[in-house]
Amino acid sequence: MTTWFAHTFPNVVYLGWGGSDGWETAIIQTLYMTFWPAIFGGILGLLFGLGLVLTEDGGVLENHASFTFFDKVVSLFRAVPFIILLAFIAPVTQKIVGTQIGTTAALVPLSLGVFPFFARQVQVALKGVDKGVIEAAQSVGATLSDLIFTVYLREARSELIRVSTVTLISLVGLTAMAGAIGAGGLGNMAIAYGYNRFANDTTLIATLLVLVLVLIIQFSGDFLAKVFNHKAA
C-alpha cells in the first residue's frame, strides 16, 4: 500500500507532511484562512444584511439614506474581482495586520471579499421572514431587539445556516487564490507545487483535500439547517 502510494504519487510524498512545504502546513493554512474570514466576514455580512432589510422601504427602520449606503458598499465590494482585491487593498492590510504578504495578510482581503456575498445572502434569507409575523410581533409590543433577535434571526435561522454553508464553500474557493500574496494553503499547493512543476499528482491530491473540506462543510450545513427547521416541509 505504502509503496504503491509512493510510486503513484511521488511528488506528493516528496513534499512531506510537516515543514514549510508540507501537507499539514497547507491544510492548517487553508483552515486558518477559512475560519477567521468566516468570523469577520460573517459578522460584517450579517450586520450589512440586517441593515439592508431593516432600512429598506417598508422595513422596520425604513431609512432611504442608510439603505443606499449599505447597498452601494456591498455592490462596490462585490464588483471587484477577488484576485484584484487582494492587491488593491494591500495598503489597508498593511495598516491592519502589519504585513502585506503571508497567510495572516490574506485574512483582510478574504474577509472583505466574502462579506458582500454573505450580506446579499443574509438579505435574501431575512426577507423570507413573513411580514405578517413581524406585524404580529409589533402588535404585541415587540421592541427593535425583539424583532431582530427573536423574529428575524431566529425565524430565518435555518435559512441563515444554509446561506452560511454556501458562503463558507465559496470562501474555501477564495483561499485558493490567496496563494498570489504568498498565503500558502491547499490552493497554492495545487498551483505552485503541482501545476507549475508539472506534478499532476500533487494537484490531484490538493484538489481532493479541498473537496473533502467542502463536503464536510456541506453535510454539516445541511444537517444543522434541518435540525433547526420547524416550519412545515
Add this chain to the structure above:
Amino acid sequence: MTEPIIKLEDVNVTFQQKNQTLPAVQHVNLDINQGDIYGIVGYSGAGKSTLSRTINLLQNPTSGKVTVNGRVFFDQKVTIKAKELRQERQKIGMIFQHFNLLNEQTVIQNVAFALKHSKLKEKEITAKAKELLDLVGLGEYANSYAAQLSGGQQQRVAIARALANDPKILISDESTSALDPQNTNQILDLLKDLNKRLNLTVILITHEIDAVKRIANKVAVMDHGQIIEKGSLIDVFIHPKQELTQKLIGFNDGPLKAIGLLTKSGERTQDETFVKLTYTGGEVNEPIVVKLYKDFSVAANIIYSNVDFLGDQLIGTLFISLQGDDANIRSSIAYLNSHNVTVEEIQQGKKQNESEAEAV
C-alpha cells in the same frame, strides 16, 4: 353616553406609488364602544385591513385623529411616542388571516413572547401562557410547533397570544378567512365567548357576511376606502340602504327572482299586491296567513320565506302576494304593522327590472 373605546375621526390613508397616489382609506369616522363586536365588511381591496391597522398604528394615517382607550395615538401629523405606543399596543390584541405565529418557537413560547415586556417574572409568564392556552383549549399542545397544528388550532394560539396582555380590544383581521366552515364557527364562537366573559371589544374585519351575522352587534360596510353604511347589525340587515350592502348580504335576491319569474310567466293577475314582511324573533305568535283570510278576507299566498339568525336574534322574512279588495288589503297591512311586523310593498315593475338585471 360613555366615551367610545376607539374613536376614528376623519381618518385618511393614501399610499404613494411612483406616479400616483392611491387612497386606501377616505374620511372614515367610526366610534366603537366597549363591549361591541363591530363587524367591518366589504370586498377585497375596500380598505378594511388598512383601516384596522390605523387603530394600533401598524399603519400611520395620512391625516385624521385616532383615539384609543382615551389616549390620542395620532392627531394630524403628531404620532404617539414609540415607547408609549409599544405599551399601548399591548392593550390591543390582533389576530390575522395567516395566524402569523413564530415558526421557530413552540406554542407556549409564542404566547410567552407577548408577555416579555410585562412586569411578570419568568415563572409567572410561563404560568400565564399555560393558562391562556387552556383558555383556548390547547393546553396539551404547549410544546408543539406551529407547523404541527391545524389552521384552527394555530388561530387559537394566535388568540392566546393576542390576549396575553389582557387587552381591552381585539382586532380580528380576516382571522377566519383561511379556515374551513367548522373551524370558522368555532373561532367565531370563541371570540363571542371572550367578548361576553372578558367584556372584550372585538373589531371583526371580514369579507364573510356570515361571520358578522353570527357574532357582531354592529356593522360598517366599506367600499373604496369609505364607510358607506354603518349601524346596529339588525338595522343594517333589515333596512340596507346602499346597493352594495344589499348585494353583500344577498338581500331580497331569491324572492325578487321568484316574483320576477311569476309575473313574467303571466300566471299572475294584475290585482295582486306583493309585500315583504319582516319580523324579529318572538314577536309573531299568531298564524298571520290564516288571520288575514279569516278577519280581512285577504288571500295570502306565500312566495318565499326565510328565517335567519343575527347573533341570537331571529329574523323572519316573508314574501307574500295579497289578493282581495283594496280596503281590506290596507286594513290587513295596518293590522300587521301594529303587530310589529314591518311591511314593505314591492313595486312590481321596478323590482322586476332589478331582478332581471340580477339574473344577468
